[in-house]
Amino acid sequence: MKGDIHFATGNQNKLNEVVAILEAGQPLPWTIKSADVDLPELQGEPEDIAKEKCRLAAQQAGGAVMVEDTSLCFNAYKGLPGPYVKWFLQKVGPEGLYRMLEGFADKSAYAQCIFAYTPDPKTEPLLFIGRTHGLVVPPRGVTKFGWDPVFQPEGFDRTYAEMEKSVKNTISHRYRALDQLRQYLLKGDVQQIDHPDVSKTQEVVGP
Numbered sequence: 001m002k003g004d005i006h007f008a009t010g011n012q013n014k015l016n017e018v019v020a021i022l023e024a025g026q027p028l029p030w031t032i033k034s035a036d037v038d039l040p041e042l043q044g045e046p047e048d049i050a051k052e053k054c055r056l057a058a059q060q061a062g063g064a065v066m067v068e069d070t071s072l073c074f075n076a077y078k079g080l081p082g083p084y085v086k087w088f089l090q091k092v093g094p095e096g097l098y099r100m101l102e103g104f105a106d107k108s109a110y111a112q113c114i115f116a117y118t119p120d121p122k123t124e125p126l127l128f129i130g131r132t133h134g135l136v137v138p139p140r141g142v143t144k145f146g147w148d149p150v151f152q153p154e155g156f157d158r159t160y161a162e163m164e165k166s167v168k169n170t171i172s173h174r175y176r177a178l179d180q181l182r183q184y185l186l187k188g189d190v191q192q193i194d195h196p197d198v199s200k201t202q203e204v205v206g207p
């Protein structure tokens with residue numbers, strides 16, 4: 001076993017999906033622990049946000065850290081709301097997100113997840129990007145996780161909210177990004193400095 005990687009997030013739904021995706025695939029020789037560190041909502045390009053979030057999390061947590069930042073990008077809006085979807089969702093809800101596209105013929109969008117990983121607080125984070133293309137539709141399904149009821153992935157007649165979790169977790173933006181990070185960790189010669197200093201950590205996936 002190679003040690004711990006802290007997944008820093010304040011979002012329980014993300015954590016649940018990350019655990020389910022990792023448990024369904026090839027086991028990692030690391031223990032993934034959740035770290036409840038306080039992360040700011042940064043602004044800028046999604047890649048820069050993920051990198052900076054990872055640097056800040058690594059400073060707080062010490063040791064190896066992964067974070068992710070998720071965007072929902074409307075093609076009619078040239079990629080917005082993108083990383084700012086959290087605020088739009090909070091103010092107008094899933095229905096309001098759909099209604100933002102009412103005046104547009106193009107309802108296409110993509111969900112994007114960027115994982116950023118660093119083996120220690122001094123190393124530049126690496127990025128792993130996953131996208132799932134689809135349509136923004138009137139909300140269908142139970143609202144359990146964010147904008148799931150308004151996103152219908154390409155090739156499906158169901159929204160993320162109407163799918164079994166096990167199906168979402170094999171085609172989602174999060175799965176696609178996390179699978180690349182998993183491949184990297186399994187192949188890569190990852191240096192590990194093991195000095196976690198997070199008060200609220202919890203083991204979620206063991207080797």
Ligand SMILES: O=P(O)(O)OP(=O)(O)OP(=O)(O)OC[C@H]1O[C@@H](n2cnc3c(O)ncnc32)[C@H](O)[C@@H]1O
Nearest residue numbers: 009010011039068069070085086089145146147148
């Ligand atoms: O602590 P962090 O990891 O940053 O968690 P967060 O909830 O702040 O998440 P983001 O900053 O990445 O903002 C993404 C927004 O999109 C939502 N979201 C993320 N992944 C989603 C998914 O797979 N399906 C639906 N909504 C999702 C999430 O609830 C947020 O409102």
Ligand SMILES: [Mg+2]
Nearest residue numbers: 039040041086
């Ligand atoms: Mg956030």
